[in-house]
Amino acid sequence: MTASSYDADVVVVGSGVTGSNLAYELARKGRSVIILESGIRIPRWKIVENFRTSSRKVNRNDPYPNAPYAPNSYTPGYIENTGTFRFLPGMLRLVGGTTWHWGGSDVAVPSQ
Ligand SMILES: Cc1cc2nc3c(=O)[nH]c(=O)nc-3n(C[C@H](O)[C@H](O)[C@H](O)COP(=O)(O)OP(=O)(O)OC[C@H]3O[C@@H](n4cnc5c(N)ncnc54)[C@H](O)[C@@H]3O)c2cc1C
Secondary structure, three states, rough: OOOOOOOOOOEEEOOOHHHHHHHHHHHHHHOOEEEEEEOOOOHHHHHHHHHOOOOOOOOOOOOOOEEEEEEEEEEOEEEEEEOOOOOOOOOOOOOOHHHHHHHHHHOOOOOO
C-alpha cells in the first residue's frame, strides 16, 4: 500500500447532505476541504437495478449495500440509542448518504 498525505483547512466526515453542504459553503469561502466517506459510490442506475432485482421489495434498504465495513443503520452498531426514547432512523452509508433513500421507498411495485 502506498502512503499518501493530504493537507486541508477542514476535514468533513460524511458526504450526506449535511457534510456536502458544509464542504460546499467552506469551499465557497476559500477554505480547502477534504470529505471522508466510509461508504462506496453507487451510480443511480445501479440503485434502481438493485431495487428491481431484490426478491423482497418490501425492505427499503434492499437497494443499498450493507457491507461489513459500512453497515446501514438497521445493523447494530451504526447508531447508539442513549436516551429513554428508542429511535432507529434509516441511514445509509454511501457517497451522498441518506439522500439516496428515495430509490427504495417510493417506487411503486405492480401487483401480479
Ligand atoms: C426513507 C426516508 C425518507 C426521508 N424523507 C425525507 C424527506 O422527504 N424530506 C427531508 O427533508 N428528509 C427526509 N429524510 C431524512 C433525510 O434523508 C436525512 O435527515 C438526511 O439525509 C440526513 O443527512 P445527514 O447528512 O445528516 O446524514 P447522512 O445522509 O446519513 O450522511 C452521513 C454520511 O456519513 C457517512 N459516514 C457515516 N459514518 C462514517 C464514518 N465513520 N466515516 C466516514 N463517513 C461516515 C455515511 O456514509 C453518510 O454518507 C428521509 C429519510 C429516510 C430514511
